[in-house]
Amino acid sequence: MMGRWRLVGVLSFLVAAMTAGLIISHGGDVDGMRVAIRATARTSLVLFVMAFTASALAELLPSAATRWQRRNRRYLGVSFAVSHFIHLGVIVALASVDRVLFWQLTNIATIVLAGSAYLFIAAMAATSFDRTAAWLGPRKWRLLHLVGGWYIWISFAIAVGKRVPLDRFYWPMAALVLVAAIVRLLAMLRRNRRQAAISAP
Numbered sequence: 081m082m083g084r085w086r087l088v089g090v091l092s093f094l095v096a097a098m099t100a101g102l103i104i105s106h107g108g109d110v111d112g113m114r115v116a117i118r119a120t121a122r123t124s125l126v127l128f129v130m131a132f133t134a135s136a137l138a139e140l141l142p143s144a145a146t147r148w149q150r151r152n153r154r155y156l157g158v159s160f161a162v163s164h165f166i167h168l169g170v171i172v173a174l175a176s177v178d179r180v181l182f183w184q185l186t187n188i189a190t191i192v193l194a195g196s197a198y199l200f201i202a203a204m205a206a207t208s209f210d211r212t213a214a215w216l217g218p219r220k221w222r223l224l225h226l227v228g229g230w231y232i233w234i235s236f237a238i239a240v241g242k243r244v245p246l247d248r249f250y251w252p253m254a255a256l257v258l259v260a261a262i263v264r265l266l267a268m269l270r271r272n273r274r275q276a277a278i279s280a281p
């Protein structure tokens with residue numbers, strides 16, 4: 081068990097070290113902060129997709145790798161939360177050093193909609209421990225993680241989607257977001273079909 085939390089420790093350390101390295105190598109200026117904001121959004125996307133698709137992939141494409149992913153999905157999810165709170169931390173730092181640039185890069189609608197994603201991320205991370213998950217109960221836990229997962233997916237779809245026309249670089253990120261949803265939906269369809277076959281007379 082401790083070994084899996086170590087995965088969270090290692091991944092969180094790597095994201096924090098990358099963020100600090102990027103900011104320091106730019107002399108602590110706002111350009112470095114912007115690079116760090118974009119880099120942490122990308123580490124968050126990869127970790128989120130790994131956690132979000134873990135069960136579905138293990139079901140659709142069983143292998144040692146997808147079984148590892150499913151076994152570790154809780155730890156991948158918590159690592160995503162850490163990475164994304166680092167994203168938020170650097171955004172807050174940027175807002176405090178250059179208010180004008182901050183409002184050029186974002187707007188109130190993004191703050192409200194993307195900010196709400198953080199409520200889900202915090203609630204999902206807080207209920208990723210045995211005790212807190214038991215306190216919430218399996219039905220509410222499933223509902224929170226289902227609705228929260230899709231809300232975060234929509235946040236990525238919007239954040240990446242609106243940048244696709246700006247640069248080809250965003251195409252692979254958009255493809256990753258799209259594939260994550262397709263994998264989840266395919267696994268859901270397969271489960272529903274199996275359920276229907278079992279309950280058929």
Ligand code: HEM
Pocket residue numbers: 114115117118119121122125167171185186190191192194195197198232235236239240243
């Ligand atoms: C209060 C909430 C948030 C604010 C104010 C915010 C702000 C920003 C800003 C200013 C950038 C662009 C930095 C730059 O170009 O210099 C950015 C990038 C990004 N953010 Fe956030 N963000 C928030 C939450 C989120 C959430 C919840 C997600 C997804 C779940 C997200 C995903 C992204 C992505 C994918 C990028 C693009 C990274 C890239 O260019 O590769 N953000 N964010």
